[in-house]
Amino acid sequence: MSGHIASTRIYYWVFAALIIGTVLTYLAALVDFGAFNNVVMLAIALVKASLVILFFMGVRWSSRLTWVVAASGFVWLLILFGITMSDYLSRGWMVGSLR
Amino acid sequence: MPSQSHSEHFPGPIHNPPVIKGEVHKGHGPHAHHPKLQHHFDDMDQQLEASTLGMWVFLVTEIMFFGGLFMAYLMYRWANPTAFQEASAHLDKFWGAVNTIVLIVSSLTMAMAVRSAQTSAKPKTQVMWLVATMFFGTVFLGVKVVEYTDKFTHNLVPGPNFVWTGQYPAGAEIFYSLYFCMTGLHALHMIIGLGMMTVITVMARRGTFDGSYYTPVEVSGLYWHFVDIVWIFLFPLLYLIGAHYGAGH
Amino acid sequence: METVSYLNDGHGIKSWLLTKDHKRIALLYLVSITAFFAIGGLFAMFVRLELLTPAGDLLSSETYNKMFTMHGVVMVFFFLIPSIPAVLGNFLIPIMIGAKDLAFPRINLLSWYIYILGGAFTMTSALSGGVDTGWTFYTPYSTAAANSHVITAALGVFITGFSSILTGLNFIVTIHRMRAPGLTWFRLPLFVWAHYATSLIMILGTPVVAITVLLVAAERVLHMGIFDPSLGGDPVLFQHLFWFYSHPAVYIMILPAMGVVSEIVQAFSRKNIFGYSFIAFSSLAIAVIGFLVWGHHLFVAGQSVYAGLIFSFISFLVAIPSAIKTFNWTATIYKGSISYESPMLYALGFIGLFTIGGLTGLFLSAMGLDIHVHDTYFVVAHFHYIMVGGAIMGYLGGLHYWWPKITGRLYAEGWAKVAAVMVFVGFNLTFFPQFVAGYLGMPRRYHEYPPELQVWNVMSSAGASILAAGYVLPLVYLTYSMFAGEKSAADPWGARGLEWEVPSPPPTSNFAATPIITEGTHQYAPSGEVGVA
Numbered sequence: 001m002s003g004h005i006a007s008t009r010i011y012y013w014v015f016a017a018l019i020i021g022t023v024l025t026y027l028a029a030l031v032d033f034g035a036f037n038n039v040v041m042l043a044i045a046l047v048k049a050s051l052v053i054l055f056f057m058g059v060r061w062s063s064r065l066t067w068v069v070a071a072s073g074f075v076w077l078l079i080l081f082g083i084t085m086s087d088y089l090s091r092g093w094m095v096g097s098l099r
Numbered sequence: 100m101p102s103q104s105h106s107e108h109f110p111g112p113i114h115n116p117p118v119i120k121g122e123v124h125k126g127h128g129p130h131a132h133h134p135k136l137q138h139h140f141d142d143m144d145q146q147l148e149a150s151t152l153g154m155w156v157f158l159v160t161e162i163m164f165f166g167g168l169f170m171a172y173l174m175y176r177w178a179n180p181t182a183f184q185e186a187s188a189h190l191d192k193f194w195g196a197v198n199t200i201v202l203i204v205s206s207l208t209m210a211m212a213v214r215s216a217q218t219s220a221k222p223k224t225q226v227m228w229l230v231a232t233m234f235f236g237t238v239f240l241g242v243k244v245v246e247y248t249d250k251f252t253h254n255l256v257p258g259p260n261f262v263w264t265g266q267y268p269a270g271a272e273i274f275y276s277l278y279f280c281m282t283g284l285h286a287l288h289m290i291i292g293l294g295m296m297t298v299i300t301v302m303a304r305r306g307t308f309d310g311s312y313y314t315p316v317e318v319s320g321l322y323w324h325f326v327d328i329v330w331i332f333l334f335p336l337l338y339l340i341g342a343h344y345g346a347g348h
Numbered sequence: 349m350e351t352v353s354y355l356n357d358g359h360g361i362k363s364w365l366l367t368k369d370h371k372r373i374a375l376l377y378l379v380s381i382t383a384f385f386a387i388g389g390l391f392a393m394f395v396r397l398e399l400l401t402p403a404g405d406l407l408s409s410e411t412y413n414k415m416f417t418m419h420g421v422v423m424v425f426f427f428l429i430p431s432i433p434a435v436l437g438n439f440l441i442p443i444m445i446g447a448k449d450l451a452f453p454r455i456n457l458l459s460w461y462i463y464i465l466g467g468a469f470t471m472t473s474a475l476s477g478g479v480d481t482g483w484t485f486y487t488p489y490s491t492a493a494a495n496s497h498v499i500t501a502a503l504g505v506f507i508t509g510f511s512s513i514l515t516g517l518n519f520i521v522t523i524h525r526m527r528a529p530g531l532t533w534f535r536l537p538l539f540v541w542a543h544y545a546t547s548l549i550m551i552l553g554t555p556v557v558a559i560t561v562l563l564v565a566a567e568r569v570l571h572m573g574i575f576d577p578s579l580g581g582d583p584v585l586f587q588h589l590f591w592f593y594s595h596p597a598v599y600i601m602i603l604p605a606m607g608v609v610s611e612i613v614q615a616f617s618r619k620n621i622f623g624y625s626f627i628a629f630s631s632l633a634i635a636v637i638g639f640l641v642w643g644h645h646l647f648v649a650g651q652s653v654y655a656g657l658i659f660s661f662i663s664f665l666v667a668i669p670s671a672i673k674t675f676n677w678t679a680t681i682y683k684g685s686i687s688y689e690s691p692m693l694y695a696l697g698f699i700g701l702f703t704i705g706g707l708t709g710l711f712l713s714a715m716g717l718d719i720h721v722h723d724t725y726f727v728v729a730h731f732h733y734i735m736v737g738g739a740i741m742g743y744l745g746g747l748h749y750w751w752p753k754i755t756g757r758l759y760a761e762g763w764a765k766v767a768a769v770m771v772f773v774g775f776n777l778t779f780f781p782q783f784v785a786g787y788l789g790m791p792r793r794y795h796e797y798p799p800e801l802q803v804w805n806v807m808s809s810a811g812a813s814i815l816a817a818g819y820v821l822p823l824v825y826l827t828y829s830m831f832a833g834e835k836s837a838a839d840p841w842g843a844r845g846l847e848w849e850v851p852s853p854p855p856t857s858n859f860a861a862t863p864i865i866t867e868g869t870h871q872y873a874p875s876g877e878v879g880v881a
Contacts, residue, residue, distance in 0.1 A: 003147060003317070005217045006210075015207045022199050022334075026192070029339035037343075041335040049328045056210045057324045062151075065524065069155045073162035076552045079639060080163075080170055084588045087643065087655035088174060094653060139449040139526075141862070149451045149525045156517045160555045167559035167589055171574055174585055258571035269579045276572040280563070 004061035014055045021048045135312045147314050154318040158325045161288075165329055168281050172336060175273050182270020188341030189255065190278070191246065195338035198242050199330060205235035206327045213320040216303070216313035225303040225316075232323065233296045236289055243286050250275070278337055285333060288326045295319045353756065353853040368453035369856055374439035374754070376460050377430060382823070384426035384467060389816065391419035396778075396809040404796035412795035413480035420483025421501060425508050426467055428739055429597060432604035433515055433550075434463075436746045437543045439754060441519060443847045443854060444537050446528025446863045451521040459514035466508030473500035482793060484594070487575035487586040491567040499568050502561040509558040512600075516550030519543050528846075530865035537845055537869055538627050542607025545631035549596045549603075549638065557593035560586065584650050591642035599638040601735055602702075603631055605742025606673055609695045612749055613677050615843035616692035617684025620872050623676040630669035637666040647718045656715050663713035670706055674699060689841070690764035694745030697772045701737025705730060708783065723793070726786030732779045741771065744822065751826060752840045756853040757833030763825045770818030777811025844870045 025044040029037065054060040059070055133143050140146040176183045212228035254262035257276045265271060299319050302308065308316055354371045364372055394415040398406040407415065438456065442449050450456050473479055479501040481490040490498050523544050527536070563574050564586075573579045575586045614621050621627060643651055643659030677699055686692070708730040712718050721727060752758055781804035786792075790801050797805065839848040846869055850858055 003217060003313075005214060008211070008214070011207060011210050011214070015203065018203045018206075019200065022196060022203065025335050025339065026196050029192070029335065029342035032343040037340075041339060045332050045335055048331045052206060052324050052328050052331070056206050057321055065152065066155055069152070069159060072552070073159035076159075076163060076639070077166045077169070080166060080556065080592055081173055083640065083643070083655070083658075084170060084585075084592075085173065085177065086658070087584075087588070087646075087651050088177065090652040090654040137453075139447065139451075139453060145525060149521050152524060153452060153455075153517055153521045156520050156551055157513075160513050160517070160551055162555075163552055164555035164559050167556045167563075170589060171563075171585060174582065175580075178582075179580065257573065272573065272579050273581060276574050279572065280566065280574070 004058060006055065006058070006061070010055055014051050017051055018048050133311060135307075135314075143311060147317070150314045150318055151321070154321045158321060161325060165281070165284065168277065168284065169332070169336075172277050172281070175270075175277065176340075179267065179270035179273065182267030183274050184341040184344040185265050185267055186271040186274035186278075186341065187337060187339070188344040189253075190338050190341075191249075192338040192342060194242050194246055195334050198239050199334045201235050201239050201242070202327045202330050205232050205239070206324055208232040208235065209320050209323045213313065213316050216308040216316045217310055219309040222304055222306045222308075225308060226300055229296060229300040229303055229316075233293055233300065236293050236296070236323075240286060240289055240293075243282065250279075281333055281337065285326065285329050288329070292319075292323050292326055295322065351851065352855060353851065354856045355756070355853050357856045366457075368449070368457060370438050370442055370450050370453065370456055371754070371854065371856075373453075373456050373460055374435050377434040377438065377463070380460075380464060380467070381427055381431055381435065384422055385819075387471075388419055388422035388427055389819070391415050391422065392812070393816070395419060396812045398795050399797070399805045400809050402797050402799045402802050402805075407795060409795050410480060411478075413482075413793065414474075414478035416793055417479050417482050418474050421470060421479070421505065423735075424483055424597070424601075425505055426463075426470070428601040428735055429512055430463060430515070431739070431743045432608060432746060433519070433543060433546060433600075434460075434511075436539075436608065436743075436750060437519065437546075437604060438515070440750065440847055441522060441540060441543060442526070443850060443858050444540055444845060444869070445523065445526060445531055446846055446859060446865065447522065447526040448857045448859065450518045451526055452518050455514050456518055459511040459518070462514070463508055463511035466504045466506075466511065468504075469500050469507060470504030473497040473504060476500070484590065485561065485564055485586075486590075487564065487567075487583045488577055488581075490564055491573075491575055496568065499565045502565040506558050506561050506565070509554045509561075512550050513554050513558075516547035516554075519547040520551065523547075528863050528865055531869070534625065534628070535865060535868040536628075538610035538621060538624070538631075539604075539607040541628040541631050542603045542610070545635040546600050546603045548632075548635045549600050552639065553593040553596040553600075556589055557597075560589040560593075584646065587646050587649055588642070591645045592639075595642040595645065596635070596638045598731070598734065599634050601739045602742075603634060605698065605739045605746075606631070606670075608742045608746035608749070609677060609698050610673075611843075611845070612691045612695040612745055613680050614870055614872060615749070615841050616689060616695070617681045617686050618842075618872050619680055619684040620868075620870060621676065622679035623672075624868075626672055627676055630672045633669040634666065637662065637669070641666055641713075644713055644718070647715050648722050653715075660713050660715050664710065667706060667710050667713075670702075674703055674706075688765075690761060690768050691745045691749035691841075693765060693768040693772075694741045694748065697768070698738055698741045698745065701733055701741065701772075701775070705733030705738055708733065721786055723791055724786035725782040725790045725792055728792050729779045729782035729786060732782070736779070737775055741775075744768075744771070747822070747826070749841070750847070751829070752836035753847055753852045753854070755830050755833070756836055756851075757829045758836050758840060759829040759833055760825045763821060767818050767821035767825075770814055770821065774811050774814030774816070774818050778808050778815050779811070781805070781807040781811075844872055 021044050025041055028040045028044070031037075033040065053070060057070075059067055135146075136143055137146060140149065208228050208231040212225060212232060215225045215228055250256055254260055255275055256279065257272045261268075261272050261275070263271045296319065299315055302315065354369055357369075358367075364376065367373060367376075394407065395412070398404065398412055398415075404412065438450070474497075477495060477497050479494070479497050481494050481498060485498070485502065490502075523536075523540060567573060567575065573581050575581045575583055577583060610621055610627055641659055641663040643655055644663045647656050647660075677695075688696075708726070712721065712727065712730060748759070748764055785797075785801050785804040785808075788801060788804075790797050790804075836852040838851050840852070841848075846863065847854075
């Protein structure tokens with residue numbers, strides 16, 4: 001039966017990275033970096049999520065189809081977020097208009 | 100007796116179908132009659148691949164399902180940044196962090212559980228990893244119960260009983276609406292996950308899973324990891340944005 | 349000796365309600381969506397009766413609001429979205445790809461039960477007083493005012509969404525993983541390509557409307573205000589979330605019908621489709637681009653002009669793949685050996701009416717024009733041209749084309765031609781006057797209107813009665829054929845495709861053994877001979 005069997009070592013390394021990431025994001029939140037806080041927080045979260053997807057969920061060793069399927073979910077989220085926010089962000093652009 | 104062609108315009112049925120050039124009679128390989136092979140599949144490999152792909156497609160729907168809530172969060176946070184910071188500061192980030200760690204551990208034990216089935220480990224070992232996963236999942240839910248109770252007693256549940264003494268009551272109420280919707284939906288998914296794990300654990304105890312058949316463990320694992328990933332985003336977005344609120348802001 | 353087909357493989361109600369056979373599940377869906385179509389039609393009847401006269405004299409405005417709301421909810425969620433995929437897709441896709449069943453037969457059955465459960469919730473909402481928010485459930489009316497039946501209706505839509513999701517999931521996995529040996533992607537029937545694209549939309553879009561209607565229900569039940577303006581909530585956010593799905597949803601409704609048309613025009617022109625890969629890729633293009641245009645429903649809702657600009661431009665773009673299909677169908681028919689059996693009448697009607705519907709969609713995509721006709725009958729006419737003139741005619745055409753395969757019987761072709769003509773004439777009489785009335789300013793969702801618009805409304809209501817009769821006819825002769833129709837050969841039309849190489853009706857496992865495919869499944873002219881291959 002096919003299906004890649006990962007080593008336990010890689011699982012423990014990923015686990016350690018996830019814990020470290022959690023500690024880092026907690027500590028970073030305590031300091032006021034202004035808007036940069038959001039960048040740091042999201043970056044760490046994205047790295048953690050990627051580690052889980054690639055190694056715990058096995059996408060690192062899966063077919064390209066699996067990779068495309070997983071990626072498409074996030075791409076579609078970006079479409080929803082990006083285009084909706086483009087409405088809100090551009091509402092105030094035209095001074096003196098009805099909108 | 101079949102009728103002749105339906106209309107004079109058509110010459111009738113094809114006598115020499117051009118497409119089918121041969122036939123495949125499956126069922127003579129070593130795994131052809133694995134007791135867990137569903138008969139519309141050709142072999143166990145196809146069954147595993149199809150089931151895994153199916154779970155991934157389902158997880159995409161879950162990404163979009165939670166995604167609607169994240170969209171609402173994104174917009175309302177952009178519109179009420181300070182209100183959200185103020186509201187978030189009232190969440191206990193210690194317990195949020197504990198829960199994050201708890202779920203990460205449960206993801207590790209889940210990965211080990213899938214691996215133990217893949218490597219045909221003894222049922223006892225498989226069950227041990229699965230029970231560990233369920234244990235940490237339950238701990239997570241226990242912490243959430245504590246947190247929710249705290250919110251109830253402090254009138255932080257949106258609705259007629261919502262009381263806010265800070266500067267931004269309207270924004271805080273929206274924040275807490277999102278908090279309860281997002282963590283509530285997440286907790287519901289955890290509960291469903293625990294249900295799945297119970298079923299899988301019972302099956303594992305009976306020795307159902309080994310290297311030739313571990314599909315249910317694999318797809319349950321995928322689901323479990325997804326629920327962990329949602330929390331990986333929920334934790335900082337809900338608990339950590341107000342951590343330095345008031346400090347010179 | 350009577351051969352065992354899926355129809356007589358197992359008797360009794362349990363063998364149907366607990367079936368795992370995709371063909372029986374398709375028939376379960378056929379019966380239920382026909383019932384919902386009748387219910388949705390009944391609500392439409394009240395709308396058209398009221399609009400015979402300018403005064404709001406038949407129904408109170410509250411009742412009228414409930415009529416058009418329930419008409420929309422039932423028709424969109426319980427008829428149009430499932431129809432072709434759940435009936436024809438379920439039945440045909442495994443056979444068209446040489447498989448024994450879909451990838452997940454039990455999930456297929458589950459999707460039907462979920463559909464029925466969702467329908468029960470929605471019917472409960474209707475029977476306990478009905479919802480009057482419009483099928484679009486706009487906030488804050490739906491969350492703060494309206495009546496409490498919104499909760500049951502919203503939950504009904506939420507539940508049914510999962511039926512759609514599971515169907516799409518099943519199709520995607522099946523088409524990826526269960527094609528017969530040699531059946532590469534570019535040998536697939538265009539019906540399969542259409543359903544693949546449709547399934548992508550179902551997967552990526554439905555969950556967003558699911559969470560959105562759940563939030564509406566949560567706001568009513570738990571009083572937590574996400575869309576509540578008094579808290580600083582934004583009702584336009586609801587519209588963004590709602591239309592993010594509901595625009596792609598219209599492509600869920602039309603893509604399968606386009607797949608049906610691609611099959612029918614080949615069979616009844618005795619010619620291979622012109623530009624196969626263009627049609628295949630255009631289906632994917634419609635699915636993807638269709639996700640980028642939803643803001644054209646928000647042009648006058650308070651959305652920024654700049655976002656409106658982008659949405660308007662992309663809405664123009666999404667017409668291109670549809671136009672490509674229309675050109676290719678026409679090129680297929682051109683110089684073909686054409687005959688006018690009832691499926692072909694429906695397909696030809698589709699091509700003409702979809703073109704009108706699509707063109708008027710382009711008009712609406714222009715912001716300047718949309719400001720004038722938004723929320724008028726112009727919009728109503730536009731979407732009915734696509735959904736009724738397009739999708740429903742595609743459904744009926746497909747139902748007729750594959751009826752002999754599904755039931756093993758031939759229907760009365762003479763009556764079918766009469767019905768097809770009645771549907772075409774009745775449809776145009778119903779909806780073309782609505783373009784005029786809308787352009788002259790008649791608002792939608794009003795139970796009264798200025799007297800000078802009466803002539804258009806009377807034409808429309810008269811057309812609706814002809815259309816209704818045209819829909820009742822197939823119900824009669826198709827049902828009759830199941831018991832007394834002539835038995836059909838495997839391939840009564842002389843068509844191409846794997847489904848025509850199995851018996852009518854097929855045995856439960858479709859194929860005796862897995863076929864091996866060596867060329868495209870649709871070869872109406874042997875390679876190298878006359879006709880475009």
